[in-house]
Amino acid sequence: MASNSIKLLTGNSHPELAKLVARRLGIELTKIMVLQYSNQETSVTIGESVRDEDVFVLQSTRPNDINDGLMELLIIINACKTSSARRITAILPNFPYARQDKKDKSRAPITAKLMANMLQTAGCNHVITMDLHASQIQGFFNVPVDNLYAEPSSTKWIRENLLHVGESGNEINGPRQECVIVSPDAGGAKRATSMADRLDLSFALIHKERSRPNEVSRMTLVGNVKDKVAILVDDIADTCGTLSKAADTLIKHGAKDVVALVTHGVLSGNAVETLKSGALSRLVITNTVPIPEQKWEALSQEVWEDGKLKGCKLETIDIAPVLAEAIRRTHNGESVSYLFSHSVD
DSSP: OOSSOEEEEEOSSOHHHHHHHHHHHTOOOOOEEEEEOTTSOEEEEEOSOOTTOEEEEEOOOOTTOHHHHHHHHHHHHHHHHHTTOSEEEEEESSOTTTTOOSOOSTTOOOHHHHHHHHHHHHTOOEEEEESOSSGGGGGGOSSOEEEEOSHHHHHHHHIIIIIOBOTTSOBOSSOOOOEEEEESSGGGHHHHHHHHHHHTOEEEEEEEEEEETTEEEEEEEESOOTTSEEEEEEEEESSOHHHHHHHHHHHHTTOSEEEEEEEEEOOOTTHHHHHHHSSOOEEEEEBTSOOOHHHHHHHHSOEEETTEEESOEEEEEOOHHHHHHHHHHHHHTOOSGGGGTOOOO
């Protein structure tokens, strides 16, 4: 064990996840007061010494409040830096502005690069994130970046809830179902094929054409999903238009059920209404992003129509054990790469 202790701090973006991580590590969250003045300026006061400590700042993206959370993170990091912390690690379960990672049209900003610059200027020495929208974003930083994956936890969920097999291959909770892993777009093909290989399942791909941002005009399926449970795999569920259209396309091609596994459940705009009216039966997300209570309630209500259960049920996979293990390994100077391919109970 390193001589200095772990200090885990968090702002107002996702305190529930920070508490789960702290409990897993067997430590208390560092005392901190983060508030906004009446003119909307953010004020941060750290309530205990962090001098020469190994500091971890966990801050996610809160729906409809991303920029306030980002300012909180930068100010907390800078407060730790000016308080002589030995090392400052930013833990961003969902990296903000990750989709703005390239100059795809004239005069477009590369905001993900700006994010990297701001974090480093604030005083960040290390970044831990999960399922970056584009893994090349790691190259925007001049400090180490560990990009964790939800894949081990997701494959474990599929084995136990759809394939009904345990770690040793024994049958649990019922007979194995015929499944196929589906990527809702070409960009996620690598993620989906990796999961299909790990589970020894077939793979299908949906090619989508966009008329404008966040709006899909046409979808074409490549692969066979007939009489199988189609498992859509993606990194972000934002407005859920893509997932809903993909589910409709899969049902039209003979899939008997459609389940979606997504890392970051942003669920912005009319996402809840889109999910409730679509063909998706279950949306399984990790808890990288907090879900408002009213959205939980809306997606937990069972709707029956013509004797059949309609609507989409929301479920979560807890990634606090993965983040806690990444913190422990980073603090002790151990390899983090073990977590890229193994789930943590």
